[in-house]
Amino acid sequence: MKSQNRNRKTSGSYIADFGPALFIMVISVFFPLTNLVTLAMKTALVNNAVQQTAAAAARCKTYDVSISGSELSSKSKASSTFSSLATQVGGFQSASVQTYIIITNIASGASTVQTARLSAPADTNINVYAIRVVASGTIKPFVACGASLFGNVPGLTTPMAITSAASSYSECTQGLNQ
Numbered sequence: 001m002k003s004q005n006r007n008r009k010t011s012g013s014y015i016a017d018f019g020p021a022l023f024i025m026v027i028s029v030f031f032p033l034t035n036l037v038t039l040a041m042k043t044a045l046v047n048n049a050v051q052q053t054a055a056a057a058a059r060c061k062t063y064d065v066s067i068s069g070s071e072l073s074s075k076s077k078a079s080s081t082f083s084s085l086a087t088q089v090g091g092f093q094s095a096s097v098q099t100y101i102i103i104t105n106i107a108s109g110a111s112t113v114q115t116a117r118l119s120a121p122a123d124t125n126i127n128v129y130a131i132r133v134v135a136s137g138t139i140k141p142f143v144a145c146g147a148s149l150f151g152n153v154p155g156l157t158t159p160m161a162i163t164s165a166a167s168s169y170s171e172c173t174q175g176l177n178q
Contacts, residue, residue: 031143032156038142039155042089043162046135049085051166054133056081057099058168062175063131064117073178074170075099078133091140093159100132101176102167122173129170136163 057078066073072080078099086094101118104111105127113132122129138159145157154160170176 031145035141035143035145035156038091039139039160042092042139043164045089046086046092046137046139046162047164047166049082049089050133050135050164051168052085053078053082053097053135054131054166054168057133058131059171060175061172062178063099063101065178074131078131082133082135086135086137091142092137093140094135094137096136098134100134101170102130102132104128104130118177120177122170122176124173129173129176130167131170132165132167134163134165136161138162 057074060074060077061067061071062073064073064075066076079097082097083094086092098115100113100115102111102113107126138161139155140159141156152158
């Protein structure tokens with residue numbers, strides 16, 4: 001009996017390997033790149049939220065004590081503004097929001113940072129005052145890949161920790177001691 005293998009051509013054997021190779025490429029390249037792009041977009045949105053929060057906190061008339069329900073302090077305004085903006089970023093879990101006063105000496109350029117309100121009224125002839133907001137949290141991956149396939153990679157298999165900071169010059173320096 002004659003063997004049928006002699007009449008077969010070997011040039012078409014690569015097409016049979018295309019399906020599994022394509023599947024492996026999609027799993028090993030497409031999903032991690034999708035996660036990378038979405039992490040970059042979410043990080044940019046969180047950075048933008050922190051910048052808007054710092055600008056809103058710098059416009060407040062007081063730093064620590066709210067005047068009324070509509071006139072919030074810088075600390076209260078930073079917390080409320082960031083929490084409302086951060087909820088719009090899908091997959092972001094906010095952990096903390098800190099507010100600082102940055103005091104920069106005009107003559108020397110030396111800066112000091114403090115979390116408490118000023119002990120004396122601000123002296124704008126000597127110093128420049130800014131409000132700094134630092135927010136931290138975690139960003140969940142868009143497509144959670146199995147840890148057995150890639151190991152433990154933040155942003156790909158587990159949530160990635162992020163800390164973002166922004167500063168804005170204080171518009172009401174006379175209220176930084178309140």
